[in-house]
Amino acid sequence: MTKERFYKWIFTALAFSSLFFLLGIMITLLVQALPMFRQVGILRFIGGKYWYPTYSTPSFGILPLMLGSVVVTTGAACVCIPLGVGSALYIHELAGPIQRAILKPVIEILAGIPSIVYGFFGMVIMAPMVQRFFGIPTGLNAFTASLMLGVMATPTVCSIAEDALNVVPSSFKEASLALGANRWQTLVKVIIPAAGSGISTAIILGMSRAVGETMTVLMVAGGAACIPRSIFDPVRPMTATIAAEMGEAVMGSLHFHALFAIGLVLFVITFIFNIVAEIISRRFRLRLGLGR
Amino acid sequence: MDSDIKIRAENVNFYYSETHVLKDISLDIYANQVTAIIGPSGCGKSTFIRLLNRMNDLIPGARMQGEILLDGKDIYSPRTDVVELRRRVGMVFQKPNPFPKTVFENIAYGLIINGIRDRAFIRDRVKQSLKKAAIYEEVQNRLNENALMLSGGQQQRICIARCIAVEPEVILFDEPCASLDPISTRKIEELILELKKDYTIVIVTHNMQQAARVSDFTAFLYLGEVIEFGPTSKIFTVPEKKMTEQYLAGRFG
Amino acid sequence: MQDKSLLQNKDMLVYKTHSMKGKDISQGLGFMLLVLCTGTALVFLGSIIYFITIRGIRVISWEFITDVPRMAMMKGGVAPAIIGTFYLTLVSISFAFPLGLACAIYLTEYSPKGTIINIIRLSINNLAGVPSIVFGLFGFAVFVNAFGFGVSILSGGLTLGIMALPGIIATSQDAILAVPQSYREASLALGATHWDTIKKVVLPAALPGILTGVILNVGRVAGETAPILFTAATFYTRGFPHSIFSEVMALPYHIYALMTEGTHPEVQTQIAYGCALILLCLVLSVSAIAIILRQRQRKMYGQ
Numbered sequence: 001m002t003k004e005r006f007y008k009w010i011f012t013a014l015a016f017s018s019l020f021f022l023l024g025i026m027i028t029l030l031v032q033a034l035p036m037f038r039q040v041g042i043l044r045f046i047g048g049k050y051w052y053p054t055y056s057t058p059s060f061g062i063l064p065l066m067l068g069s070v071v072v073t074t075g076a077a078c079v080c081i082p083l084g085v086g087s088a089l090y091i092h093e094l095a096g097p098i099q100r101a102i103l104k105p106v107i108e109i110l111a112g113i114p115s116i117v118y119g120f121f122g123m124v125i126m127a128p129m130v131q132r133f134f135g136i137p138t139g140l141n142a143f144t145a146s147l148m149l150g151v152m153a154t155p156t157v158c159s160i161a162e163d164a165l166n167v168v169p170s171s172f173k174e175a176s177l178a179l180g181a182n183r184w185q186t187l188v189k190v191i192i193p194a195a196g197s198g199i200s201t202a203i204i205l206g207m208s209r210a211v212g213e214t215m216t217v218l219m220v221a222g223g224a225a226c227i228p229r230s231i232f233d234p235v236r237p238m239t240a241t242i243a244a245e246m247g248e249a250v251m252g253s254l255h256f257h258a259l260f261a262i263g264l265v266l267f268v269i270t271f272i273f274n275i276v277a278e279i280i281s282r283r284f285r286l287r288l289g290l291g292r
Numbered sequence: 293m294d295s296d297i298k299i300r301a302e303n304v305n306f307y308y309s310e311t312h313v314l315k316d317i318s319l320d321i322y323a324n325q326v327t328a329i330i331g332p333s334g335c336g337k338s339t340f341i342r343l344l345n346r347m348n349d350l351i352p353g354a355r356m357q358g359e360i361l362l363d364g365k366d367i368y369s370p371r372t373d374v375v376e377l378r379r380r381v382g383m384v385f386q387k388p389n390p391f392p393k394t395v396f397e398n399i400a401y402g403l404i405i406n407g408i409r410d411r412a413f414i415r416d417r418v419k420q421s422l423k424k425a426a427i428y429e430e431v432q433n434r435l436n437e438n439a440l441m442l443s444g445g446q447q448q449r450i451c452i453a454r455c456i457a458v459e460p461e462v463i464l465f466d467e468p469c470a471s472l473d474p475i476s477t478r479k480i481e482e483l484i485l486e487l488k489k490d491y492t493i494v495i496v497t498h499n500m501q502q503a504a505r506v507s508d509f510t511a512f513l514y515l516g517e518v519i520e521f522g523p524t525s526k527i528f529t530v531p532e533k534k535m536t537e538q539y540l541a542g543r544f545g
Numbered sequence: 546m547q548d549k550s551l552l553q554n555k556d557m558l559v560y561k562t563h564s565m566k567g568k569d570i571s572q573g574l575g576f577m578l579l580v581l582c583t584g585t586a587l588v589f590l591g592s593i594i595y596f597i598t599i600r601g602i603r604v605i606s607w608e609f610i611t612d613v614p615r616m617a618m619m620k621g622g623v624a625p626a627i628i629g630t631f632y633l634t635l636v637s638i639s640f641a642f643p644l645g646l647a648c649a650i651y652l653t654e655y656s657p658k659g660t661i662i663n664i665i666r667l668s669i670n671n672l673a674g675v676p677s678i679v680f681g682l683f684g685f686a687v688f689v690n691a692f693g694f695g696v697s698i699l700s701g702g703l704t705l706g707i708m709a710l711p712g713i714i715a716t717s718q719d720a721i722l723a724v725p726q727s728y729r730e731a732s733l734a735l736g737a738t739h740w741d742t743i744k745k746v747v748l749p750a751a752l753p754g755i756l757t758g759v760i761l762n763v764g765r766v767a768g769e770t771a772p773i774l775f776t777a778a779t780f781y782t783r784g785f786p787h788s789i790f791s792e793v794m795a796l797p798y799h800i801y802a803l804m805t806e807g808t809h810p811e812v813q814t815q816i817a818y819g820c821a822l823i824l825l826c827l828v829l830s831v832s833a834i835a836i837i838l839r840q841r842q843r844k845m846y847g848q
Contacts, residue, residue, distance in 0.1 A: 007740045008655055015651035017644055018714070019668040021707050025675060025683045032686055083589075086582025094576060103583075105836045110590045112761075112832035113825065114768025115677075116797040120821050121593045123804060124814060151589045158586070184572035205674070212676025214771035215801065239678045239771070246685070246775050263682040267675060274674040278667065345734060379736025389727035392750055402735040405745065451731070458735055 029267055032260035036060065039254060045261060051225040051236075053245065053255040060258045062265065064227045068142070068235035069211055071228055072221060075146020076153055076210040081203055083150070084157025088202075091158070092165040093187055104162070111155035119219035122148035127220065134232065142228055142235045145221035149210045157206035164198020164284070165191065197284035201277045208273035212266060214239040238262050298323040298462060298492040299344060304358035306339060308351065313339050315516045317358075321462075321509075326484060326493045328507030328524065330500055332539070336516040337496045338386075341464045344494065345381040346374050362462075379406065382460035386467040388447035390439035390454070395431050398439045398450055402458035417457055425453035426483050445476025452483065463487065465495040469502065481506050500540060504528050512536050594825065601822025604815050610823070613784055623820055625785050629698075629793030630827075632786060633777060634767045636702025637709055642759055644706075645713030652714070653721040654743055673711035677771040680708045684776040697790045701777020708772055709762045716758020720751040723842075757838045764832035768824060770797040780806055796824045 037045065040060050048061015091103050126148060127139030134143075168191055176186040192199070222234020223244065236244075242259050249255040299321040306314035314336045321327045329337045342348045343360060346367065359366050367377055379402075390398050399418040408414060418435075422428035427449040431442070439450050448468060455463060465484070469477040484493060484506050497503050503510050504524060511521040512535075520527060520536045531537045608622050615621030648669075656662045684704030694700045724747050732742040748755075770778075778798035786793045803817040 004738055004740055011647055011651040011655055014644060014647035015656075015665055017648060018672050018710060019665060021710070022668045022672050022675075024687070025679065028683050028686045029679070032682075083582050083586040086579050087586050090579040090583040094579060105833075105840060108836050109829055109833050112764050112768070112828055113590070113593065114770070114797055114828055116768065116770045116800050117593065117597065117821055117825055120800050120804065120817060121596065124817075125596055151586075151593075154586050155590070182568050182572050184575040185568065188575070208674050212674075212678070214676065214678040215797075219801065219804065239676060242678050242682065243771060243774055246682075251690075260682060260686070263679045267679050270674050270676055271671055274671050278670060347730060347734060350730070350733070375736050375738050377736075378734055383730075383734035385727060385730060385734075387727060389725070389731045391728055391731065391746055401732070401745065402737070405732075405735070405737040405741045454731075454735065 025267065029260055029264040032257055033264045034257075036254065036257040036261040040258075045258075046265070049227065051241070053249075053258060058254065060254070062238065062241075062262060064225050065236055065238045065241050065262065066265070067227055068221065068225075069237040069239070071142045071231065071235055072145045072149060072217055072237050073207060073210045075142060075231065076149035077203070077207055079147060079150020080153040080157050080206050080210070084154045084202070084206060085161050085199060087154070088158045088161035088165060088199075089187065089192075091162055092191075093183065107155045107158050107162075111159060113152070115152060115213055115215045118148045118152045119216040122216060122220035136232050138222060138234060140220055140222040140234055141232050142221060143231045145217050145235070145237075146231070148216050148220055149213055152213065152216060153206040153210050156209055157202045160202035160205060161195075161199045164195045164202060167198065168194045195284075197280045201281040201284065204273055204277040204280070208270050208277070211273070212239060212270050214243050218243045238266050242266075296323040297321070298363065299494075300359075300361045300364075301340075301343075302359045302361070304340075304343065304356065304360060306336070306343065306348070306357075307355040309353040313516050314343075317513075317516075317518050319511055319518060319521060321492065321494055323492045324488055324490075325508040326488050326495060326506050327509040327511065328503035329494065329496045329511045329513060330498065330503045330539075331513035331519075333498055335513045337513050338466055340513070341383075341466055341494055341496050344462070344464055345378045345383055347378075347383065349374065379458050380460055381462045381464060382455035382458065383464045383466065384448070384451050384455055384468050386470050388444055388451050388471070390442075390447050390450050392438065392440055394436045395439045395442070395450060396435040399454050399457050402454060406458060418453075421453040421457040424456050424487070425449045426479065426486070427453060443476070445472050445479060448472060448476065448480060449483070452480075452487075456487075460491065462492045462494065465493065465497075467496050467498065469497070469499070477502070500528075512539065514539070594829075597818065597821050597825055600815075601818040601825075604819035605822060609819055614781065623794075623796070623799060623816065623823070625782055626794040626796045626799040626820065627823065628785055629778075629795040630767055630797070630824075632698050632793060633702050633705060633773065633795055634763055636698055636789070637705035637766050638759060638763055640703055640706035641709040641713050641762070645710050646717050646755065648710075648714045649717035649721055650743060650748075653718055654739070654747065669711045669714055672707075673715075675708075677708065677769060678774075680704055680772040681774050681776060683707075684772060689776055695790060696775070696777060696779070696792045698777055698786060698793055699789045701773040701793070701795075702789075704772045704776045705766050705769060708769065709766050712762045712765060713758060716761060717751075717755045720754025720758060721747060723754060724750045753838070754842055757835050757842065760838070761832055761835035764828045764835065767831070768797055768828045770795075770801060773798055778802075796820055796827075800824070 045060055045062060047063060048059060049063050050059040050061045051064055052059045091100055095103055122144055123140070127144050129139070130144045131139030172190050172194055173186055176190040181189065217237045218240040221237060221240055223236045223240060224234040225236040225241065228235045242262055245255070246259055249259055297320045301317055301319045304314055304317040305312070317340060329340060331337050339348065343356065348354050348356070356368065360368060362381065391401065396418055399421055400414050403414050403417060419428065422431065427446060430446060439447060442450065469480055472480065481502065484495065487493060495506065507524045509522065510524045510527045512519045512527065514535060520531060520533045527536065528540065531540065610622055610627065611624050612622035613625055614623065652662065652665065681704065684700055688694045688700035688703050689696055728746050728750060729742055732746045773795055777793055778795050779792040780802040782792070782794055800817045800820045803813040803820070807813050
């Protein structure tokens with residue numbers, strides 16, 4: 001029995017590792033970001049319009065970086081919501097058994113394409129195409145980045161949304177069809193509302209992935225740290241800023257701490273996204289009577 | 293008739309969170325006899341026999357009151373070693389559940405986890421157990437095959453052999469024939485009659501004919517209560533309670 | 546598909562009114578839209594694979610895969626990057642696998658219901674959502690600086706490992722949960738202890754599923770770039786890494802470096818195509834194996 005208790009104790013201790021790492025990340029970011037907040041102040045950091053970290057009188061305002069992230073993520077949402085949810089609905093409703101047997105695993109496999117590949121593809125193929133098509137000075141801008149991010153998030157959104165559609169009891173569908181609704185009406189009026197919060201979870205998780213994505217935006221977004229005026233302006237989202245500048249920042253300098261502070265902001269944003277997704281998906285399961 | 297009491301249940305009450313599943317059950321189970329527990333589905337018969345080797349401990353939110361004595365000792369006292377209890381009170385489940393291992397490994401499993409390392413002894417015991425479970429002839433050349441490759445009836449007898457191998461004192465059968473064909477059922481019933489020489493047996497069944505064929509004592513449970521308990525011959529011919537008579541006549545359940 | 550034929554029969558029976566036609570038109574348009582969405586997604590994703598394969602295949606040769614870089618990247622191959630990616634993946638998985646498995650065992654076999662379990666679940670979900678670059682920052686501050694491992698395979702591997710942890714926990718948990726409860730009951734009823742049951746019955750039965758999950762995560766880890774930017778990766782090494790404390794070249798980082806550093810953009814782009822193709826082949830074949838295996842296993846359990 002003591003041996004039993006020993007094992008249980010070990011597993012309990014190890015099970016807390018995730019919490020431990022999560023707290024570790026939080027504390028590291030806080031500690032490293034603190035000098036930044038102390039010297040510049042949170043409001044001037046978040047609300048500041050100018051990001052000039054290497055000037056002789058440096059300015060650390062991350063508004064342009066945050067706007068960069070917002071623009072790119074919103075753009076990505078415009079791409080991945082229709083594509084991801086649309087294809088999930090297609091797989092759920094229209095695809096025959098053979099098509100489904102192929103499409104489901106293919107989508108899952110495509111979700112594994114590394115982000116660096118999207119970045120590379122966006123840089124060498126998509127950007128020149130965008131530049132020529134719209135006749136603009138550079139193809140490396142918020143538009144191209146949104147496009148690539150959106151395509152990247154599509155398999156994730158599709159896969160999770162399809163799972164959500166699958167949990168909707170088939171009795172709902174049968175009841176609607178039996179009342180004389182056609183398949184489209186059933187889909188729009190019964191199945192989508194029933195799976196609604198599951199689909200929203202898929203979208204939020206897709207967005208969360210897009211906000212936190214680094215390599216694609218680093219290579220494709222153009223990297224200009226100023227407030228964008230149009231979707232075709234180059235931007236520098238938060239993740240790209242950290243990735244691009246960490247190598248140059250002198251360790252322990254204000255710039256160094258500023259990058260950790262950006263990391264903290266990112267962490268908080270994705271944390272909120274995840275909590276919201278969690279709450280919605282729990283409500284979803286409860287509403288369909290699935291428990292937990 | 294040997295009238296030693298092996299297991300005595302006294303005023304047992306059992307709850308799944310809020311539901312009162314067993315109500316004030318008192319039963320004596322005699323050594324080297326077959327005791328059958330019958331009743332309509334949902335009456336608590338499976339719940340009851342799972343209390344006898346504390347398998348219900350695995351269910352979160354379950355609560356038990358009363359006493360169950362094995363050889364006069366309360367098995368729910370904090371000092372009871374549950375692992376040792378389960379070795380002494382074996383169980384055969386409704387659906388045959390051999391491990392996805394070879395036939396040999398299945399039977400040897402109980403010995404190995406009880407710390408036996410002697411290969412020759414294990415081999416011997418496996419053979420004996422298979423013989424006792426009346427399956428040795430059929431599988432003697434297939435000992436290294438995956439047990440899941442056998443038929444349902446064979447799998448169930450493998451599970452019985454696996455149970456015998458650790459030499460329990462009591463064997464609990466939880467509807468052992470529910471998922472088997474009539475011929476396999478026949479074989480298991482014959483086996484139970486054979487096994488009662490060495491073991492005390494409790495069998496849950498919803499099949500009244502089966503209870504009549506194999507058991508010495510029968511308890512009729514309805515909605516979590518013992519309606520009637522007594523020698524099988526008496527219950528099936530001159531039941532005391534009207535409800536027992538109606539159930540046996542197939543009026544409900 | 547059954548309900549389709551049902552519906553057609555029904556349509557024939559029902560008197561066709563105008564509203565009926567309107568319904569049919571909206572259904573036709575709606576379904577066309579869905580086909581369009583799926584088509585667009587597939588064309589996009591397909592074209593990525595197509596372009597990289599077509600342009601990458603020209604660059605790839607035996608020398609490209611097995612040789613070290615020569616003449617400032619102009620000649621030779623990218624073998625150190627392939628090996629580097631292999632080492633990083635190896636370190637990360639050997640860190641994350643035992644930890645993740647232990648965590649999954651606790652959550653499925655030991656956990657008492659209630660607050661503790663909710664806290665752990667919540668932290669796993671949130672760890673899964675942390676941006677990869679933030680893992681990079683953490684690895685840099687903790688492993689590279691605080692622990693003094695420097696920019697090395699060890700630092701990068703551990704950083705990647707923490708990132709892979711939630712995925713490994715999730716897949717292992719699924720595999721353990723798929724083991725029928727009847728196996729556990731059978732073992733316990735024979736007088737096996739809880740730990741014996743886990744070790745001798747549950748884990749062996751769950752093993753195929755657990756390994757599939759690990760393979761799936763290997764694919765993800767191998768393709769990550771952001772976490773190793775400041776913890777492990779370097780643009781150029783003269784040969785292969787000597788120890789766990791050396792910095793390494795890695796395929797994904799190499800693609801990035803080729804496109805943003807160096808002095809011969811045209812040649813470097815070609816090499817990047819080659820690297821991208823190798824990476825894509827590695828990652829996609831690994832995850833394809835895992836996903837196909839998983840589907841087979843699901844069928845076996847009759848899900």
